[in-house]
Amino acid sequence: MNKTIWNGLLVAMAISWSGLVFSGQAGEQESSDQALSQTTSATETADEKQLPSGIGWRLVRSLEMGKSGKFVHMVLVDKDRQMDKTVYSAAITKLCSKEPEFCRIRFWIQEYFIPEKLTPTAEQLKAQKADHLFNRAGSIHRTLWSCSVDHDRSQCVEW
Structure with missing residues (x-):
């Protein structure tokens, strides 16, 4: 029974850890998307300034x-x-x-x-x-x- 509880805890930790890793990647992705959006906006603004x-x-x-x-x-x-x-x-x-x-x-x-x-x-x-x-x-x-x-x-x- 101790072995079953131990295996359950390992599975729970693995699930928690994977959720933590993927949520961190999602945050990084959002940061990357925001940075790309800001870069694109800056480029579009620069293009607009170049052409009257x-x-x-x-x-x-x-x-x-x-x-x-x-x-x-x-x-x-x-x-x-x-x-x-x-x-x-x-x-x-x-x-x-x-x-x-x-x-x-x-x-x-x-x-x-x-x-x-x-x-x-x-x-x-x-x-x-x-x-x-x-x-x-x-x-x-x-x-x-x-x-x-x-x-x-x-x-x-x-x-």
Whole structure:
């Protein structure tokens, strides 16, 4: 009978010990998950700080034209703000204010259509909402609007 009690105590201790070990691992896992979450949040915050954005718009990428040091900025405009030209103007001001010679910004409302290369496909071009170009050397400073943004047919472009 003493042997039975002894075996029972050993089993109980083994169960208690394994529960203690696994609960410690769960705590370590939770700590690891929290650390990963904080690292991910910090990375996302750093990425957000690297790419300018504003109310109603966000810079998705900037592509260099060859090795010229000149960039074409690809901007996503909130779909519900696509007809608000002040959103486009705010992006133009933010992205072009420090560019004394050249600035080009292309705007879309669906991130899917934003090109990863300088030259958009026909489908990407058709989905484009606006195109701003400032080129001091060519004396160009203009913004073209898609007809879905500016319904005045004399002021808009069908790409």
